Amino acid sequence: MNHSELLTQLSEQYVSTNQWCALWPEIALALLAVLVLLIDLFAGRLRARAVPFAAIAGQVVIFAVLLGKLGTCDPADSGLLFSGMILPTTLSEVMRLFFLLASILVCWLGMLYLRKQDLPRMEFYCLTLIVTAALMLLGQSSNFVMLFVALETVTIGFYILVSYGRNSIFSLEGGLKYLVLGGTSTAILLFGIVLLYGAAGDPSLPVHSGDSLNFLALEQFLAANPNNVLAKVGMVLVLCGVCFKIGAVPFQIWIPDVYQGAPTPVTAFLAVSSKAAGFIVLINLVTGPFGPMASLTVPLLSAITVVTILFGNLTALGQRNVKRVMGLSGIAHAGYLLLGIVALIQGVELAAWAVIFYLFTYLFGSFTVFGVMSHLAGPDDENQEVDHYVNLARRQPFLAGVLAIGLGSLAGIPPLAGFIGKVFLFVVAFQANLYLLLGVAILGVVISIYYYFGWMREAFFQEQTWPEGKEEQLAPIKVCLPHKVAMAALAIITVLLGIYQGGFGGGF
Amino acid sequence: MHDFFFYLFSALTVLTALLVVLCPNAVNSAVFMIVSFVGTAALFLLLDAFFLAILQVLVYAGAVMVLFLFIIMLLDVERSSRVRPDVVTVVAASVAVLLLAFGMGYLFLTGHDATAATMAAVPQVPGGANPMEYATASRAFGYGLFTKYMLPFQVAGFLLLVAMVGVIVLSKRLTGSNEAGKPSAQEIRESEVSQS
Incomplete structure (x- = not known):
């Protein structure tokens, strides 16, 4: 009877908001992933070249079109999308570009890595593409169901990518650790979401909602019930789940082993894209649903920031394995970024852009370094010590120069992009009166210079300490022209962003 | 009566879930997990969510657990040796538990009591349909899945x-x-x- 009529009526209302065109980049990426699988199946002899080419060229095309469309239309105009599952903002549009760029670079590093390995070659690109599409969705999701599904697609993709180098025990160990700890963090996140759902759906409370997983409804509920215990516990658990993704301190335990064991391109993917995804979700959460709970989130995240910066920098000091150095210093970078998040909660609107800008500088700096690492790595990928970089300046001056720019940017040396990124973050922290956090962050930057420069010193100034004849055993490092161009481009962008920030600089 | 069953099945679910973690034998753990799933299904039944209850039994207690048991049998896991946690782990775990208990206690004592308010009536669905019947029909799940979600x-x-x-x-x-x-x-x- 009216039972089914009612359902039809309700569903029509929902279906009209399913505007698939708004998600064309994600859909195109997913189709590209399927296409890659099909090429692998049918292309025969050509596939070794066709698959990486299709993956990278396809992404470059999507990137170019997306870049061209950026700023032409206001994302807020599009109205309700997917019954409120998706809420594009200017921020998430920029992050889409970020994830695509990172994915293109990961595919490029993947080509370098897979050349040296005896592994299945083609599936790497398929997984990278799907994970990237899910990351792009994650940045725009404004409903916990959407957020969770996108996050799980990303996480499961990463479980596989981390253990991709299955010839190596380290890679399998990393994959297993990431699986167990990632599963635990997912459980914590899900428990938090469920508590929020239950609290905000309670009909006895004011402003309860039938759609209480929606960010907007949740924000209104939390504003009306700031003291609800269940909602508070739920919020803290959700923040814990997100902190696992960005590697903030009580949840950083997986980072060194997973970063070391994972194939180098996957380490880069984890360091840049996965962390950036955590931060865009965090920005969406603290400016959206958790906005009314600032009195709880500020002390919580401030404490996490202090411990994260100190832990990351101090533990990176003693490391000799460069992948562990990148992982542990990545924890410190997450700490600096959290500084921006705390400033954002305190009401400094520019802080979100400072975080995004820092993520971009981190992307260029990291991929520059990871590009060099991919060239220097031998067949056993997890074994990359600082000692392997001895005398790099004599053996391969180009790589040494690129490495210096990348590391300098990560350390925050003045003319480079990383310096400006840190300045922006510190300015917003200053505007938010976070003097203690600012002091800790500056201390952290000073410590970080020690280990970044120790690495650089090996490459440039270390005299030969090996017995005679050892140097001849080192295989000469060849860099092909396309890879040279790519790394030079990354290094040049790193320098240019330090000098000219375009529209970014105007706000400060 | 309803309350009694709720507490009974909740206790069953939680206790067997605990046993899943504590059992040294993997097969025993898996069987306790089935009981835990059945307890959850019973909780769904108490909420009139018949469709979910059946799915819980069919999918989790049925398919997923059979797969688990298969894998355990295939891998031929022997009785794992009892691992003695070292002092640091015990101390860290105790501190964590104390902190957690303190935090929860503090929150529940200082936060205002949400459970004191009486439950409101189930909201009316427009069109006069019986709300519970509407919400738990398997067709409603299908519509939701293919429209909103x-x-x-x-x-x-x-x-x-x-x-x-x-x-x-x-x-x-x-x-x-x-x-x-x-x-x-x-x-x-x-x-x-x-x-x-």
């Missing part, structure tokens, strides 16, 4: 694709691997064996 549903499809590709990548036997300087298939298998 269409996008997450499609993304979940890709999630499964990722998982499938992953299984193939991680378990496919490699061919043509005897080039110089690269590990042979034999070495790979050995490293896999030593890992497991």
Whole structure:
């Protein structure tokens, strides 16, 4: 009877908001992933070249079109999308570009890595593409169901990518650790979401909602019930789940082993894209649903920031394995970024852009370094010590120069992009009166210079300490022209962003 | 009566879930997990969510657990030796538990009591349909899945694709691997064996 009529009526209302065109980049990426699988199946002899080419060229095309469309239309105009599952903002549009760029670079590093390995070659690109599409969705999701599904697609993709180098025990160990700890963090996140759902759906409370997983409804509920215990516990658990993704301190335990064991391109993917995804979700959460709970989130995240910066920098000091150095210093970078998040909660609107800008500088700096690492790595990928970089300046001056720019940017040396990124973050922290956090962050930057420069010193100034004849055993490092161009481009962008920030600089 | 059953099945679910973690024998753990799932299904029944209860039994207690048992049998896991936690772990765990208990206690004592308010009536569905009947009909799930939750549903499809590709990548036997300087298939298998 009216039972089914009612359902039809309700569903029509929902279906009209399913505007698939708004998600064309994600859909195109997913189709590209399927296409890659099909090429692998049918292309025969050509596939070794066709698959990486299709993956990278396809992404470059999507990137170019997306870049061209950026700023032409206001994302807020599009109205309700997917019954409120998706809420594009200017921020998430920029992050889409970020994830695509990172994915293109990961595919490029993947080509370098897979050349040296005896592994299945083609599936790497398929997984990278799907994970990237899910990351792009994650940045725009404004409903916990959407957020969770996108996050799980990303996480499961990463479980596989981390253990991709299955010839190596380290890679399998990393994959297993990431699986167990990632599963635990997912459980914590899900428990938090469920508590929020239950609290905000309670009909006895004011402003309860039938759609209480929606960010907007949740924000209104939390504003009306700031003291609800269940909602508070739920919020803290959700923040814990997100902190696992960005590697903030009580949840950083997986980072060194997973970063070391994972194939180098996957380490880069984890360091840049996965962390950036955590931060865009965090920005969406603290400016959206958790906005009314600032009195709880500020002390919580401030404490996490202090411990994260100190832990990351101090533990990176003693490391000799460069992948562990990148992982542990990545924890410190997450700490600096959290500084921006705390400033954002305190009401400094520019802080979100400072975080995004820092993520971009981190992307260029990291991929520059990871590009060099991919060239220097031998067949056993997890074994990359600082000692392997001895005398790099004599053996391969180009790589040494690129490495210096990348590391300098990560350390925050003045003319480079990383310096400006840190300045922006510190300015917003200053505007938010976070003097203690600012002091800790500056201390952290000073410590970080020690280990970044120790690495650089090996490459440039270390005299030969090996017995005679050892140097001849080192295989000469060849860099092909396309890879040279790519790394030079990354290094040049790193320098240019330090000098000219375009529209970014105007706000400060 | 309703309350009694709720507490009964809740206790059953929590206790068996605890036993899943504490049992040294993997098969016992798996069987306790089935009981835990059945307890959850009973809780769904008490909420009049018959469809979910049946799904819980069919999918989790049925299919997923059979798969679990298969894997345990195939891997031939022997009784794992009892691992004695070291002092640091015990101290850290106790501190964590105390902190957690303190935090929860503090929150529940200072936060205002949400449970004191009486439950409001179930909201009326427009059109005069019986709300519970409307909410728990399997057709309602279908409509929701293909209208409001269409996008997450499609993304979940890709999630499964990722998982499938992953299984193939991680378990496919490699061919043509005897080039110089690269590990042979034999070495790979050995490293896999030593890992497991």
